Amino acid sequence: MQEILIVGGGYAGFYAAWGLERRLRPGEAHVTVVDPRPYMTYQPFLPEVAAGSVEARHAAVSHRRHLRRTRFVTGAVTRIDHAQRRVTVAPEDGPAFPLPYDVVVVTAGAVTRKFPVPGLDEQAIGMKHVEEAVAIRDAILTAFDRASVLPPGPERRRLLTVTFVGGGFSGVEGFGETLSLATALLRSYPEIARDELAFHLVEARGRILPEVSDGPGRWVVRHLERRGGRVHLDTQLRSAVDGHLVLSSGEEFDTGLLVWTAGNAANPVVTSHTDLPLTANGFVRVAATLQVEGDDEVVPGAWAAGDDAAVPDLTASRAGATTVPNAQHAVRQGRRLAANLVAVLRGGAPRPYVHHGLGVVATLGLGHGVFQYGRLVITGPLAWLMHRGYHVLAVPTWERKLRVLLVWASAVVGGRDIVSLAALAEPRRAFVSGEAAGRR
Template identity: 90%
Template sequence: MQEILIVGGGYAGFYAAWRLEKRLRPGEAHVTLVDPRPYMTYQPFLPEVTAGSVEARHAAVSHRRHLRRTRLVSGSVTRIDHARRRVTVEPLDGAAFTLPYDTVVVTAGAVTRKFPVPGLDEQAIGMKHVEEAVAIRDAILTGFDRASVLPRGPERQKLLTVTFVGGGFSGIEGFGETLSLATALLRRYPEIAADELSFHLVETRGRVLPEVSEGPGRWVVRHLERRGGRIHLDTQLLSAVDGHLVLSTGEEFDTGLLVWVAGNAANPVVTSRTDLPLTAIGLVRVRATLQVEGEDGVVPGAWAAGDDAAVPDLTSPRPGATTVPNAQHAVRQGKRLAANLIATLRGRAPRPYVHHGLGVVATLGLGHGIFQYKRLVVTGPVAWLMHRGYHVLAVPTWERKLRVLLIWVSAVFGGRDIVSLAALAEPRRAFVSGEAPTRA
């Protein structure tokens, strides 16, 4: 049988494996998926996880539950040697080993792009994985608890200051959702006044949400500022040492929470640890059929999709344009890749990936949102409902759709859950220290 090896179980990798399971004939091919995490993160839900509107486990789609005929290998691919048709895998425990293959599918996913800002590694947290979103939520809740017993002053102000760096979709949605959470918390913390909250968003460009046109982008800035947010455009973060932020505008302030969402970078296994052909910016060069393309044409047995692939955008009038790295494209590319791979196994020609955008929709907090499709722009509660409707349909499997929908419905009657689980980071602390249990 053909041995198909998928590097990465994110959107493109998960959907490629899922579709291959459904369409491969018995004995036609064997599929292996390698990923250090046992689940696919549905990243559009992460901003709502930070706000407590979605349970963390519901933003994770289990590989083993849904990929029942795929061999799952828990580990990270550290090298792709296509000349020898093998990859090197580094497991969580034990020594590294190699896996042979006939066909490789590169869907390793992007990593958070960082810059050499002093103090960034020590102070910041990303928002690309479930555990990061949970930590952000817990940091805000814990900050309120700690600030509520302190007198007004620098220490209290720092705990009530939250800063996001990056004005793309992740940054804007995360900023809007956490601002909504903090505003709602004021009703439960009479010790804290609304004017004490300090939410900052820092963006190097002169606008936010580059996926929408300039008019809606300006509306988002005005909307967030009316709700108490501070938006710093054309501004860079110069230092974050000890939580003291220094901006390129000269402004300085302390922050208790620093969230870095300033874009993505290609996975290191793609940029420097493979012999597959790359573009000038370090992405795998592919045709519109998602087959890897070298100087002499298609590279046999090599496919790529998602954030690490430079997929030609056939719907763009601009020559040489590639698809933007987002979930909408990654999901559909994963499905098209699986169909094309099966077609080539059966001697048929693969079809090019063509996808016309469905528009963009973003949540800006509970009851707030924005949607744009060409010249049509919808804002407010209607756009927020459109966001929820789209994503409850888009999240894979009916089991996950039902769980998320039930959480949203229960929140209508029960409100947000505002309990911090920050102690999960040190689950043995009470046992080791011998602390007495708190009684109600």
């Protein structure tokens, strides 16, 4: 029995395990997934989770429910020692321990890229996980509640100011969706005027959404600004100390919510704690077959895919190009990796990974979107419907598809749910404070 160990249960890891379950014969191999979280996050839904359009749990796909023949180890892999065919796992509780394997699949994903901006670690929140998206939504709802009882002034302005840093898909979609949420909330908060909302999107480059061409990118900027957003191009965040933002343009303002979505960086487990071959940028070097590639040949028993792997893009015109780190590629690489791994186990030949892009589609808020495929560009409600249609088909398992569709259908009748559950961050607070009051 071969022991196949998958490091990371995100897109590529989940689909690799799913594919192996379907393809492996009984008694052919054991599959183990190691991940700190018990679920795969469907990240394209996170902007809608932040806006209250998708229930948080519906953006998470349970490992144990949908991978019935896979073993799970809850913990973080801190080292991959392929020479010894083992990884080191650090669980939440207890000491780290070694886990042996015959074949390793590295799908640890990427981490949020950060820069040494003063105050960033203390003030900012990312948007790569469900918990972060929920916290963003609750922060906006709570800010409206608090601001509605304050007189006009600096504190009220701060609470009603939201800032996103990073103009890629995560930042633009999160910005557009939360701007849509805040605008819709005004109907329930007559104490707050539209011109009191301040939404800022800060991007270091001269354009947003690098995956689309210049024309649609400029249209998105104009569209967001028509809806009341402020887009700062060619601008960097210099300081965020105590929530007071200083931009490279010289502008300064206080913000109640700072969301950092300024790209991805290589996973530290891959960059610093493995003996597998890496690229100069710290990603696992792989052949087009998704086998880890050394200087002269593939490394036996080692595979990688997803955001932590430099996968050759065989559809690109530029020599040496690698696939962009997005869900389209991670899902398909996971599937191809599973098929190739089983083929090699049975003495067959692996096939190269080739995927021609399906275009790009982004939500910009309820009823707003943009889609591009080659020269075809669609904007507005139709692009928004295409975004929803594509992702409800793409989210894994029929159970999750049905749950998301039911939430969307209920929102058509009942509108957004605008209840903040920010108290979940301190669930014992009411109990403890009530107990203390009782003693008095």
